[in-house]
Amino acid sequence: MEMITGGDCKSSQQKQKQSEQDAALEDSLRKIKQIFMVMSGKGGVGKTSVSVNLAMALAKKGFKVGIMDVDIHGPDVPRMLGIQKEMLGVNANRKLTPLAYSDNLSAVSIESLSASKDDAIIWRGPMKHSVIRQFISDVEWGELDYLIIDSPPGTGDEPLSVAQTISGAKAIIVTTPQEVSLADVRKSINFCQTIKMEIFGLIENMSGFKCPHCGEAIDMFGTGGGEKTASDFGIHFLGRIPFEPKIVACGDSGSCYQEIYKTSPVTLAFEAVAERMAKLNG
Numbered sequence: 001m002e003m004i005t006g007g008d009c010k011s012s013q014q015k016q017k018q019s020e021q022d023a024a025l026e027d028s029l030r031k032i033k034q035i036f037m038v039m040s041g042k043g044g045v046g047k048t049s050v051s052v053n054l055a056m057a058l059a060k061k062g063f064k065v066g067i068m069d070v071d072i073h074g075p076d077v078p079r080m081l082g083i084q085k086e087m088l089g090v091n092a093n094r095k096l097t098p099l100a101y102s103d104n105l106s107a108v109s110i111e112s113l114s115a116s117k118d119d120a121i122i123w124r125g126p127m128k129h130s131v132i133r134q135f136i137s138d139v140e141w142g143e144l145d146y147l148i149i150d151s152p153p154g155t156g157d158e159p160l161s162v163a164q165t166i167s168g169a170k171a172i173i174v175t176t177p178q179e180v181s182l183a184d185v186r187k188s189i190n191f192c193q194t195i196k197m198e199i200f201g202l203i204e205n206m207s208g209f210k211c212p213h214c215g216e217a218i219d220m221f222g223t224g225g226g227e228k229t230a231s232d233f234g235i236h237f238l239g240r241i242p243f244e245p246k247i248v249a250c251g252d253s254g255s256c257y258q259e260i261y262k263t264s265p266v267t268l269a270f271e272a273v274a275e276r277m278a279k280l281n282g
């Protein structure tokens, strides 16, 4: 009898905790107007660069923006924002406070929780799911116009967890122009259709390169494939971001590209994508 009572008691405590967590999740989600998950079928196409620069461009337009880094194994968002030395805080309500890049741009990343930045993170699917949930429910995001979620490449645990946790999240797919990337885009589109996640649009990154010496335009990986794929699948084409070696240098040195190159073609291209997103959101 005692054992049964004890078991019942524990399970009711667990139920109570679960319902508190569900309520906290709902409360956080209610305050966020638009949630976009930036994804790609293939690694290294520039998802994190796009997430960070898009968030910055939206913040420059005056929107309140958060970036959630769910690339658990390779979290790069804090470094690309140049705030890699900051750590997440805890407020009086025992919620995590995001890293503040500016008054209207904040970020949360596993990187800002780990004691050693070089530790490899080895987590199984259910643990990742729990972290992604907590990154919404246990973080004091406050009122946001946009939450941009940077996910790892492919169609694994993380994008699935985002879809399961945040029913209104929409996908932004990043690709590079070459066919091998575009083939992976088609897999991402199928994934979104299978899990019933709305696809908001597609961005073609590393699209064309202007030689810094002679100014000649060179299509290293081709150009236009992203727009054609978007049109074939009936999804919005949000824009093209040129190839720019200084993005690499900024990422490597931990400085924010748009802060330094305020009027470069890449900065203008991100501003145009942000403008288009804002217009499409009405």
Ligand SMILES: Nc1ncnc2c1ncn2[C@@H]1O[C@H](COP(=O)(O)OP(=O)(O)OP(=O)(O)O)[C@@H](O)[C@H]1O
Pocket: 040, 042, 043, 044, 045, 046, 047, 048, 049, 050, 071, 074, 076, 151, 152, 153, 205, 206, 207, 241, 242, 243, 244, 245, 246, 247, 248, 249, 251
């Ligand atoms: N438009 C661009 N021009 C030049 N280099 C770029 C551009 N976009 C991204 N890069 C560089 O490409 C590399 C990969 O970018 P990034 O880390 O953003 O990609 P990712 O898709 O998030 O990678 P991962 O698959 O590891 O998650 C980085 O060195 C980054 O600086």
